Amino acid sequence: MKPEASIQTGVLHPPPEDVLIDIRDLHKSFGDRKVLQGVNLQVRRGTSAVVLGGSGTGKSVLIKHIVKLLTPDKGEVWVLGKRADLLEGDELDRLRLSIGYLFQSGALFDSMTVYENMDFILERHTTLSRQEREARIMEMLRWVRLEHTVHQYPAELSGGQRKRVALARAIILEPQIMLYDEPTTGLDPISVRTVSYLIRRLQRERGVTSIAITHDLLCAKIITDEAHFLYGGKLVASGTLDEVRHSSHPAVREFFGEDLNSLI
Amino acid sequence: MAFEARESIFWELVERTGAFAGFVAEFFRRFWRPPYEWKELINQMDEAGSRSFILIAVTGLAIGVVLSMQSRGTLIRFGAESVLPSLLALSVIKEMGPVFTSIMLAGRLGAGMGAELGSMRVTEQIDALEVAALKPFNYLVVTRVLACMIMFPVMTIFTDVIALAGGFVDSAINLNMDYRIYIDTALSSLRFSDILVDTGKTVIFGFIVGMVSCFLGYTVKGGTRQVGQAAMQAVVFSSLLVLLADVIVVRISMLLFS
Numbered sequence: 001m002k003p004e005a006s007i008q009t010g011v012l013h014p015p016p017e018d019v020l021i022d023i024r025d026l027h028k029s030f031g032d033r034k035v036l037q038g039v040n041l042q043v044r045r046g047t048s049a050v051v052l053g054g055s056g057t058g059k060s061v062l063i064k065h066i067v068k069l070l071t072p073d074k075g076e077v078w079v080l081g082k083r084a085d086l087l088e089g090d091e092l093d094r095l096r097l098s099i100g101y102l103f104q105s106g107a108l109f110d111s112m113t114v115y116e117n118m119d120f121i122l123e124r125h126t127t128l129s130r131q132e133r134e135a136r137i138m139e140m141l142r143w144v145r146l147e148h149t150v151h152q153y154p155a156e157l158s159g160g161q162r163k164r165v166a167l168a169r170a171i172i173l174e175p176q177i178m179l180y181d182e183p184t185t186g187l188d189p190i191s192v193r194t195v196s197y198l199i200r201r202l203q204r205e206r207g208v209t210s211i212a213i214t215h216d217l218l219c220a221k222i223i224t225d226e227a228h229f230l231y232g233g234k235l236v237a238s239g240t241l242d243e244v245r246h247s248s249h250p251a252v253r254e255f256f257g258e259d260l261n262s263l264i
Numbered sequence: 265m266a267f268e269a270r271e272s273i274f275w276e277l278v279e280r281t282g283a284f285a286g287f288v289a290e291f292f293r294r295f296w297r298p299p300y301e302w303k304e305l306i307n308q309m310d311e312a313g314s315r316s317f318i319l320i321a322v323t324g325l326a327i328g329v330v331l332s333m334q335s336r337g338t339l340i341r342f343g344a345e346s347v348l349p350s351l352l353a354l355s356v357i358k359e360m361g362p363v364f365t366s367i368m369l370a371g372r373l374g375a376g377m378g379a380e381l382g383s384m385r386v387t388e389q390i391d392a393l394e395v396a397a398l399k400p401f402n403y404l405v406v407t408r409v410l411a412c413m414i415m416f417p418v419m420t421i422f423t424d425v426i427a428l429a430g431g432f433v434d435s436a437i438n439l440n441m442d443y444r445i446y447i448d449t450a451l452s453s454l455r456f457s458d459i460l461v462d463t464g465k466t467v468i469f470g471f472i473v474g475m476v477s478c479f480l481g482y483t484v485k486g487g488t489r490q491v492g493q494a495a496m497q498a499v500v501f502s503s504l505l506v507l508l509a510d511v512i513v514v515r516i517s518m519l520l521f522s
Contacts, residue, residue: 069391096394
């Protein structure tokens with residue numbers, strides 16, 4: 001049976017309306033290496049979920065399934081009421097345009113200036129005039145306090161500035177969902193706070209639903225509504241950040257090590 | 265152990281060949297469908313054309329002068345120096361021009377495309393295009409392959425003209441050959457089908473160089489070391505495949521036009 005037919009005939013069961021992301025029994029392997037082994041995750045509208053875990057535990061692999069950069073070996077990925085893992089072509093494009101993605105490296109197009117990076121997306125996906133696009137770009141850059149970088153190339157920016165420009169680019173089409181892949185990795189503590197508070201503001205001021213994956217506890221402390229801990233291909237602890245921190249799972253205890261409050 | 269290693273290399277080769285076939289099929293599935301990235305196509309044509317011009321000019325000049333110098337002595341021994349323009353025209357237009365141009369462009373463009381797309385892949389820029397629904401295959405691959413297919417014949421004509429001019433300079437200096445005799449003799453030895461087929465075959469060479477280089481860059485996995493390897497492999501494989509394709513095209517054209 002074709003996937004579209006399955007959705008239309010109701011054979012598949014979409015999540016409730018207030019659940020924007022619903023990942024069910026997700027399995028993913030690369031060769032013999034089993035990375036995800038039955039991950040279940042729900043994110044409600046307007047909330048900020050954080051997936052914690054050590055390096056190489058499959059956190060990035062998990063969120064790449066939400067925009068179908070990867071397809072699961074088994075399981076379902078529901079995003080905005082649609083099976084993201086089954087979508088193709090224009091339908092997949094439409095879903096992707098509802099999602100902003102902040103990559104670990106920022107992934108700014110290095111042959112373009114900051115302005116061109118943002119205009120490249122606006123020009124192709126909106127019918128705005130040149131003046132309107134310029135106004136939108138400047139508004140976004142002002143929001144991340146980097147309007148002075150508009151004509152600079154990514155190579156001329158600091159790590160923190162690159163992340164903030166990448167964030168501005170990711171929200172330029174006003175997505176309903178934001179995915180953050182290690183948003184603060186490699187940044188100094190001041191930049192970590194700046195980027196983390198921007199992520200928090202985005203959720204509070206614009207009602208954006210988000211999933212962030214990180215192993216940065218300072219960032220997690222600032223942005224988390226609901227925390228999950230990924231280990232051995234499964235979410236082994238879920239709840240508030242405090243609840244996860246007090247989990248009895250040995251991997252979680254080892255990860256947090258010392259008292260989180262002492263870090264802040 | 266050695267057998268297992270050989271078997272593993274064999275299966276990797278089969279897998280990569282299959283992936284390349286899929287990549288080529290994707291090109292034919294997408295190149296005629298929107299979005300049409302005209303601006304990027306022109307940028308890439310500029311890269312393959314005007315920015316390669318000096319390289320191509322020097323190559324053409326060297327071919328013409330060296331071929332003329334090498335052939336002149338032998339032809340004089342047989343009293344046949346008058347056929348030098350014909351010999352130059354046939355050599356340059358039928359073989360030297362198309363192949364040398366394609367190999368030089370494979371070196372310059374192949375390495376550039378392999379490295380550029382490879383570094384875009386490892387820094388997640390291609391993923392960023394993908395999740396922004398910007399069709400990176402159309403933007404990055406289709407434009408580069410089409411630019412190569414359009415610009416290889418154009419650059420080959422440049423090479424041919426400059427090589428024949430270089431041959432004339434050498435002939436004029438050493439044989440006191442008049443330019444009217446030179447042009448007349450050179451052109452009289454050529455048929456239109458020679459020019460058409462032998463310049464036209466560089467469309468295929470351009471396709472090969474563009475496709476192979478884009479494939480190796482676009483599918484890089486790993487880090488900077490793999491990007492460097494992709495750039496190097498792009499030059500090696502595209503040059504070898506150009507030479508192989510030349511043998512096949514010449515054989516077919518001889519069957520069709522001889």
